[in-house]
Each structure stands twice: as structure tokens, then as C-alpha cells.
Amino acid sequence: MTEDRPPENGSREPAAAEPVAPPPPAGEIPKEQVAGDAAPEPTALGASEAAERAPAAPPPRAARPRRTWLDALAEPPETVVELPRGRLAAQSRRDFLVFGAGVAAALAGAWWLLPDRVKARLAPGPWRDRLDTLAARAGLTRASRERALNRALTFDDDVAEALYSRDRHVRTYRRSEVTPLPNNYHGRTPGPEILDGWSLRLAGLASGRDVRLSRADLSRFARHDQVTRLVCVEGWSAIAWWSGLRFADLLAAFPPAPGARWAAMRSSVSLDSAGRPETYYVSIDLETARHPQVLLATHLADQPLPLAHGAPLRLLAPMKLGLKNIKALTDIEYTAAEPPDYWAARGYSKFDGL
Amino acid sequence: MVHKHHALVRLTHWANVPLLLGMIASGLSIYWAAPVFRHPRDPVTQSREYVADAGIVIARTIGDRGGDPRNWIYDHLGLGTRQLAIALRLHWALAYLFMLNGALYAVGLAAGGGWRALLPRRGDAAEARAMLRYYLGAIPMAIRRRSWPHPPVRSKYNALQRTAYLSMPLFATLAVLSGWAMHQPVQLGWLERLFVSYDGARVVHFVCMIVLGSFVVPHVALVIADGWDTFRSMVTGWSRRVKEESHD
Numbered sequence: 001m002t003e004d005r006p007p008e009n010g011s012r013e014p015a016a017a018e019p020v021a022p023p024p025p026a027g028e029i030p031k032e033q034v035a036g037d038a039a040p041e042p043t044a045l046g047a048s049e050a051a052e053r054a055p056a057a058p059p060p061r062a063a064r065p066r067r068t069w070l071d072a073l074a075e076p077p078e079t080v081v082e083l084p085r086g087r088l089a090a091q092s093r094r095d096f097l098v099f100g101a102g103v104a105a106a107l108a109g110a111w112w113l114l115p116d117r118v119k120a121r122l123a124p125g126p127w128r129d130r131l132d133t134l135a136a137r138a139g140l141t142r143a144s145r146e147r148a149l150n151r152a153l154t155f156d157d158d159v160a161e162a163l164y165s166r167d168r169h170v171r172t173y174r175r176s177e178v179t180p181l182p183n184n185y186h187g188r189t190p191g192p193e194i195l196d197g198w199s200l201r202l203a204g205l206a207s208g209r210d211v212r213l214s215r216a217d218l219s220r221f222a223r224h225d226q227v228t229r230l231v232c233v234e235g236w237s238a239i240a241w242w243s244g245l246r247f248a249d250l251l252a253a254f255p256p257a258p259g260a261r262w263a264a265m266r267s268s269v270s271l272d273s274a275g276r277p278e279t280y281y282v283s284i285d286l287e288t289a290r291h292p293q294v295l296l297a298t299h300l301a302d303q304p305l306p307l308a309h310g311a312p313l314r315l316l317a318p319m320k321l322g323l324k325n326i327k328a329l330t331d332i333e334y335t336a337a338e339p340p341d342y343w344a345a346r347g348y349s350k351f352d353g354l
Numbered sequence: 355m356v357h358k359h360h361a362l363v364r365l366t367h368w369a370n371v372p373l374l375l376g377m378i379a380s381g382l383s384i385y386w387a388a389p390v391f392r393h394p395r396d397p398v399t400q401s402r403e404y405v406a407d408a409g410i411v412i413a414r415t416i417g418d419r420g421g422d423p424r425n426w427i428y429d430h431l432g433l434g435t436r437q438l439a440i441a442l443r444l445h446w447a448l449a450y451l452f453m454l455n456g457a458l459y460a461v462g463l464a465a466g467g468g469w470r471a472l473l474p475r476r477g478d479a480a481e482a483r484a485m486l487r488y489y490l491g492a493i494p495m496a497i498r499r500r501s502w503p504h505p506p507v508r509s510k511y512n513a514l515q516r517t518a519y520l521s522m523p524l525f526a527t528l529a530v531l532s533g534w535a536m537h538q539p540v541q542l543g544w545l546e547r548l549f550v551s552y553d554g555a556r557v558v559h560f561v562c563m564i565v566l567g568s569f570v571v572p573h574v575a576l577v578i579a580d581g582w583d584t585f586r587s588m589v590t591g592w593s594r595r596v597k598e599e600s601h602d
Contacts, residue, residue: 073470073473074470075470075471075473075509075510076467076470078356078510078596079356079357080355080356080596081355081356081357081592082355083355088355088592091590092586092589092590092592095589095590095591096589096590099368099589102368102369106371106372109372110372110375110376113376113444113447114433115433115434115437115440117433117434117437118379118433118434121429121434148447149440149443149444149447150443152443152446152447152450153443153446155446155450156446156450160537160538160541163538163541163542164541165541168540168541168543170540170543171539171540171543171546171547229539229552231539231552232388233387233438233442234387234388234438235384235385235387235388235390235536235556236388237552237553318540319540319541346439347439347440347443348439348442349442353538353540353541354537354538354539354540354541
């Protein structure tokens with residue numbers, strides 16, 4: 001393919017006057033031309049698609065100022081390229097087709113990913129059904145959306161787990177930096193009756209027998225204080241002064257069965273929003289449970305835990321979102337397989353690592 | 355013709371449209387769960403936060419009585435209220451794609467040499483003033499049929515464009531950094547400290563959204579005003595405009 005170029009020797013002649021290549025065939029509109037006289041220095045011809053070009057004159061070095069490192073940052077002059085109109089049109093057609101396909105893919109993807117409520121607002125009844133049917137034919141069903149989004153969530157959990165280090169210290173604060181701590185119980189806050197006869201049941205132990213620990217049993221463990229931030233999945237956070245025993249100390253005193261990698265933690269005294277009993281359950285990996293800043297907290301601000309914050313015992317794992325910090329704990333069972341998690345079953349992350 | 359934009363720059367430029375829209379929509383639904391800009395409960399509107407206040411103003415202005423006016427912004431610019439689980443999953447999915455897109459954009463800038471056109475240079479302040487004056491006067495002067503010449507621009511972009519086009523990737527980077535600071539404040543504790551506190555990162559993240567979103571209005575308006583060649587150059591990569599010739 002031949003390309004025509006403007007003269008390169010800094011000629012004062014208007015470039016249009018001297019076409020290097022033969023004139024274009026009839027019917028073709030003339031190509032773009034360069035105003036060669038406006039260029040302060042010879043047009044730098046990059047290694048473009050140029051197959052053939054007129055021999056370039058040597059650049060007039062003497063006219064140029066001394067090169068400095070700033071020249072490396074300077075914007076190079078625009079290189080004018082001339083292409084036959086047909087080829088340019090074909091390229092542009094291809095690019096616009098790709099662009100159109102991208103727009104269509106983005107619209108289909110948006111329809112696929114948007115929550116049903118948003119779709120209901122964007123497209124009224126019959127149109128929504130028609131679009132859903134069309135999308136389902138292309139495999140963009142609600143089930144495949146859930147699979148894709150869950151894969152994103154799992155990927156993010158894997159990233160969080162890869163970032164996690166048991167040696168990394170959670171930032172601690174001064175007691176003067178404590179902030180108000182809202183009660184964000186997912187259901188109704190249990191009443192004081194849960195404290196009567198409360199005990200913590202441990203299962204999945206190396207001894208093979210279940211253990212029940214009373215509040216007096218737990219008070220024999222060394223008490224640790226920490227002022228840390230509790231971060232809620234909703235986005236708010238609060239700094240509080242917590243005290244209690246280390247989970248690691250409990251694990252050392254009552255070792256789990258060999259092969260256990262998880263703690264299934266349950267509160268059988270939790271209530272739903274209507275006040276009916278509803279067990280709350282979270283999964284905690286033992287790698288996290290052994291972190292020195294993971295407490296089984298018994299005190300808040302040096303006072304016994306109030307019911308609103310998980311009396312008489314709650315998990316305090318400041319490197320996990322608040323929803324993992326289970327309140328009014330009643331059961332811990334060590335397992336080899338990953339146990340179910342209340343919020344993971346409701347579309348949230350399983351790992352919840354901060 | 356001249357080559358304007360590397361293929362990767364064009365691809366990532368357009369990919370930003372659905373990615374940013376999706377991230378803003380899901381981000382607003384996440385923000386709804388615990389707004390960071392709050393005030394005591396307003397006795398009249400029962401609002402406790404500024405985004406709800408803005409929603410009330412919008413709903414009142416356009417006369418929308420369809421839903422709770424406090425939720426107007428969350429319902430119309432976001433995915434709605436009480437959508438935290440799906441909003442978080444969408445936000446993570448799009449966030450990883452957004453970071454990948456940003457990396458490809460950087461590769462495109464490097465490969466095409468386009469980064470040089472974005473760097474600030476001497477005389478930018480004066481040129482920016484001249485451009486601002488030109489933009490402010492363009493419409494009134496057109497109405498009065500007075501000539502209002504475009505200031506001479508010898509580089510790929512004028513100083514205002516350069517500033518805007520350079521600040522977009524910088525604000526996007528800041529949005530990604532503040533996002534990670536919120537997402538992993540313990541494992542990336544140094545990042546949280548960079549934004550002073552957890553809420554500091556939330557504020558920066560929100561401001562980045564506002565900046566990235568506000569850029570779109572003048573950007574689209576000026577591309578429409580500038581004409582087809584500018585739009586086409588971001589699809590096909592080439593332009594008929596050669597800078598040595600006069601701009602208009």
C-alpha cells in the first residue's frame with residue numbers, strides 16, 4: 001500500500017501543492033493534508049503503518065536547543081498519517097461495530113446484574129418480563145447472576161484471607177478515644193432471663209467429651225483489656241474498651257480435636273425482630289481465633305457486659321466485621337469443615353475479614 | 355489524520371461508563387445503611403443526614419410524590435434502600451474490574467505515549483484562565499453574534515483539559531485507596547492511617563465519587579460542543595484535526 005507524505009525538509013511550500021503519491025482514483029475524496037509550514041521542526045515520522053515513504057532529510061540538529069531530561073516528559077508533536085480513505089473507513093466501521101457491541105453487552109450486563117426492585121422501576125410489567133425472557137435465553141438468569149456475584153464475593157474473601165496475618169496487630173486506642181457504641185442486635189435484645197443458669201458449652205474437643213463452663217469458670221482465666229474499633233458491615237464503627245479472656249487461652253485449656261479448623265459459634269438465646277427465639281450462628285476460622293486480640297469479652301468499659309452488647313459473653317474479634325462478633329454466646333463447637341454462618345446464608349461474605 | 359488515543363485508552367475510557375455508574379449506584383445503597391454525613395433529626399422532615407436532605411429537595415423541586423422523599427437519591431441514583439447484601443457484592447465485583455480497568459488504562463497511556471499530553475507544564479495557569487474566559491463567554495457572545503476566538507492551543511489538550519484529564523485517574527486512584535482503607539482497615543492499617551481514621555477514608559471515598567461524577571457533566575457537554583470528530587476519536591482513535599492548524 002502506498003501512502004503519500006508531505007515534504008519533510010521544513011519546506012515553506014504548502015504541502016497540498018506537492019502530492020508525492022499519484023492522485024487518488026476518481027471518486028475518492030482527497031486525504032487529510034498537513035500544514036507543513038506551521039510545524040516548528042520537521043514532522044517526526046514514527047514507525048507507523050507506513051510501508052513506503054519518501055527519504056527523510058537529516059534533522060537540522062543545530063537549530064535545536066540542548067536536550068534536557070525535561071524533553072523526555074515533553075509532549076511530542078503530532079505525527080500526521082495519511083491512509084487511503086477506504087482503509088480508514090473500514091477501520092472506523094470495525095471500531096464502531098466493536099463500540100456498539102460493547103454498548104449492547106453493557107446494557108445486557110446491567111439488566112442481568114440489577115436487583116429486581118431496580119428493574120421493576122426501570123421497566124414496567126410486560127416489558128420487564130419480555131427483557132427477562134430475552135436475557136434468560138442468553139443464559140443471563142437470576143441463578144447465573146447469583147453464581148457470578150457469589151464468585152466475586154468468594155474472590156474478595158480469598159484476597160482478604162491472603163492479606164490476613166496472625167502477627168498483625170489491630171490498632172488500639174486510648175480510653176479517652178472511646179465513642180458511643182450503638183446496639184445493633186439483628187433482632188430484639190434478649191431479656192435478663194437469659195443470664196439465669198447460663199453456661200458455655202464446648203464441643204468438638206480433643207478429649208471427646210463436651211464441657212460446660214459457668215461464668216465463675218470463665219472468670220478464672222486471665223483478663224485482658226483492649227480499646228479497639230468495632231466495624232459494622234453497614235459502614236459505621238465505634239471504639240470501645242473491652243475486657244475478657246483470650247480465645248487462645250480457652251483453646252489452650254480445652255484443645256479442639258485434631259484436624260479442627262473452624263469454630264462454629266452459636267447463641268441459642270437470640271431473638272428475631274418479632275421477639276421469637278432464633279439461633280444466631282457464625283463461623284470463625286481457628287487461625288483468627290488464636291489471634292492475641294481476639295477476646296471472649298465479659299466486660300465493656302470495666303462494667304459487666306450489658307444485655308444490649310451481648311451479656312454475659314460475646315466474641316470480640318476486631319479484625320472481623322461486627323456481624324461475626326456474636327453476642328450472648330452459648331455454644332462453641334470445633335469442626336474440620338466450614339460451619340454455616342447466619343449472614344453468609346443471607347448474601348453476605350463468609351470471611352468478613354478487616 | 356492523526357492518531358489520538360491508544361486502543362487500550364479508548365477501551366478503558368468507555369468501560370469506565372458502566373463501571374462508574376454501577377459503583378456509584380451500589381455505593382449509594384451501601385452508604386444508605388450508615389451515612390457518614392449526619393445531623394440531628396430534623397423535626398419537620400425526620401431526616402438525619404444530608405443525602406436524604408438533598409433527596410427531599412429534589413423530590414420537592416420536581417414534584418415527585420412517588421415514594422419517601424428522603425430516599426429519592428437512594429432510589430433513583432442508587433439501587434434503593436435495604437439492598438445492602440446485593441449492593442456490597444456488586445460493589446466488590448465492579449471494584450475489581452475497575453482496578454483492572456485502571457491498570458489497563460495505565461498500560462495504554464504508557465504504550466501510546468499519551469501520558470505526556472497529561473503532564474502539567476509551565477504557562478498552564480495563564481492558559482487555564484484564558485480557556486475559562488473563553489468557555490464562560492462562548493454562549494453570551496454567540497447570542498450577541500460577536501466573534502469570540504478560541505485561545506491558541508498548540509498541544510493535544512488545553513490547560514483546563516489537561517488538569518481535568520490528569521485529575522480523573524488521580525481521583526480514581528484515591529477512590530481505590532480509600533476503598534481499600536475501609537475494606538481492610540486492619541490488614542492495611544497503614545492505609546487507614548493515611549486517611550487519619552476509618553471515617554476519614556469514608557469521607558474521602560465519598561468526595562472522590564462526587565468529583566468523578568461531577569466531571570461527567572462538563573465533559574459530555576464540551577464533547578457535544580466540540581463535535582463529532584472528538585467523539586469519533588475516542589471510538590476509532592484517529593482525528594482529522596491537526597493541532598498545527600487553527601483549532602476552530
